[in-house]
Amino acid sequence: MVVRILYFDCFSGASGDMVLGALIDAGVPLADVRRALGSLAISPDMVWTEQVSRAGVRATKFCVRGEDQPVGAHAHVHAHHGHTHAHDHSHDHQHGHEHQHSHEDHHHQHHDGSHAHRTLKEIGGLIDQSALSAAGKARAKELFQRLGTAEAEIHGTTLEKVHLHEVGALDSVIDIVGAVFAIESLGVDRIVASPLNVGSGSVRAAHGLYPVPAPATLRLLKGTPIYSGPQQAEMVTPTGALLVAGYAAGFGAIPPMTVSAIGYGAGSRDFPDTPNVLRVLIGEAVAATASTSVVVIEADIDDMNPQIFGVVMDALLAQGALDVYYTPIQMKKNRPGVLLTVIAPPDARERLTATIFRETTTIGVRYSEMARECLDREEVTVQTAHGAVRVKVARRKGDLLNASPEFEDCARIARERNIPVKEVQALAIKAFLS
Numbered sequence: 001m002v003v004r005i006l007y008f009d010c011f012s013g014a015s016g017d018m019v020l021g022a023l024i025d026a027g028v029p030l031a032d033v034r035r036a037l038g039s040l041a042i043s044p045d046m047v048w049t050e051q052v053s054r055a056g057v058r059a060t061k062f063c064v065r066g067e068d069q070p071v072g073a074h075a076h077v078h079a080h081h082g083h084t085h086a087h088d089h090s091h092d093h094q095h096g097h098e099h100q101h102s103h104e105d106h107h108h109q110h111h112d113g114s115h116a117h118r119t120l121k122e123i124g125g126l127i128d129q130s131a132l133s134a135a136g137k138a139r140a141k142e143l144f145q146r147l148g149t150a151e152a153e154i155h156g157t158t159l160e161k162v163h164l165h166e167v168g169a170l171d172s173v174i175d176i177v178g179a180v181f182a183i184e185s186l187g188v189d190r191i192v193a194s195p196l197n198v199g200s201g202s203v204r205a206a207h208g209l210y211p212v213p214a215p216a217t218l219r220l221l222k223g224t225p226i227y228s229g230p231q232q233a234e235m236v237t238p239t240g241a242l243l244v245a246g247y248a249a250g251f252g253a254i255p256p257m258t259v260s261a262i263g264y265g266a267g268s269r270d271f272p273d274t275p276n277v278l279r280v281l282i283g284e285a286v287a288a289t290a291s292t293s294v295v296v297i298e299a300d301i302d303d304m305n306p307q308i309f310g311v312v313m314d315a316l317l318a319q320g321a322l323d324v325y326y327t328p329i330q331m332k333k334n335r336p337g338v339l340l341t342v343i344a345p346p347d348a349r350e351r352l353t354a355t356i357f358r359e360t361t362t363i364g365v366r367y368s369e370m371a372r373e374c375l376d377r378e379e380v381t382v383q384t385a386h387g388a389v390r391v392k393v394a395r396r397k398g399d400l401l402n403a404s405p406e407f408e409d410c411a412r413i414a415r416e417r418n419i420p421v422k423e424v425q426a427l428a429i430k431a432f433l434s
Contacts, residue, residue: 004186005190006187006190008278010193010195012196013199013234013240013273014196014236015236017061017062018265019175019265020179020265023179025264026262028185028261036181038130038132040126040130040173054266055275056275057275060165066323078352080124084234103353121172123174127141132181136177141155143246146246150238154216155157186282191248194253195230195251197376198227198229212228212237213236217234218240222411254281257286260284262279262281264277264278293369293372294346294369297366298365299365302337303361316352320348323330324343325341326341327341342356375402377393377394380393389406392405403432405424409424
């Protein structure tokens with residue numbers, strides 16, 4: 001079964017328009033997004049894209065005409081606060097302006113000067129005007145429900161009474177509806193994201209000056225791995241947090257995958273040293289060989305009776321060590337010594353460490369955990385002219401890599417038949433291959 005993966009690389013944070021810009025850049029047609037928006041995009045020039053450069057990286061900027069902008073005005077879209085933020089969820093569409101989006105992305109005004117503070121019911125009505133599928137509309141409403149819950153908790157009010165301030169503006173609704181459609185149209189099976197760079201500093205929003213990440217953003221990122229990057233800016237907006245945290249089934253490094261499409265969604269501000277973009281990778285999962293964790297325990301020994309080393313090895317293997325070996329080393333004062341190395345399951349560390357201290361003369365051990373990958377192994381029995389021989393077979397992803405006759409079987413037959421061991425080994429390999 002082919003598993004399609006969408007990966008959000010949030011090294012420069014995330015905002016709603018960055019998500020949608022990246023998905024369009026990765027191949028989702030803008031015309032399809034416009035159709036999905038339905039009557040939300042009242043005129044053809046309500047939404048558009050621009051090709052911009054961010055620290056030398058070409059990216060797609062998704063643009064929305066604000067509620068206070070006349071039709072055809074693509075100049076400075078949306079009113080903003082004067083503070084500086086990292087990527088515009090506010091859709092500042094001029095290339096040279098500050099990358100601004102307030103804590104709730106932006107502060108839009110109606111023509112009468114009042115701000116676009118919508119309730120969840122009003123936003124649900126806007127979503128119903130879109131051309132999303134029934135499942136898409138339900139998903140968009142569920143996302144805003146999460147946002148409303150976060151706002152209600154922060155401001156100490158009920159879900160019914162909460163007003164979504166800047167994120168209640170039409171362009172924010174368009175961002176989310178458009179992103180829901182774009183993700184649905186890609187038909188991916190799994191969505192993964194990197195930890196999110198939230199930035200640092202402070203942000204001025206509807207209720208005052210807040211630390212970055214702002215309360216609503218932080219609440220939406222609860223349970224999500226985040227970190228504070230060097231930028232003195234708001235790198236993750238509520239809509240960005242809502243979409244990435246709402247869709248990602250896991251967080252971490254890029255999973256094993258064959259990449260078929262790459263998209264870059266631009267924020268408004270162009271940082272001099274870091275591309276202010278959200279990167280998405282789309283592709284098919286690659287079956288990864290299973291790995292396990294092991295603990296490696298080491299001890300330096302230079303003053304022990306050599307006869308004891310065999311006893312120590314037997315004791316450690318009997319208590320669950322996967323492997324034990326000795327390496328000659330040169331120690332302090334140019335004395336020859338022995339490095340004891342034990343590989344074991346992590347839960348056996350304490351037991352094996354106690355044995356090392358009890359059975360050897362070392363006064364200290366060191367250990368580290370690491371991943372171990374093993375081939376798939378099985379044992380088969382083959383018939384030779386001189387008798388049966390067990391063969392240890394190793395495979396990786398179904399491919400045969402090694403076949404080794406069991407030495408004890410070969411040695412026994414060699415003694416019984418008075419023939420060389422290497423002859424028995426050759427016969428066993430021939431029998432296995434045939």
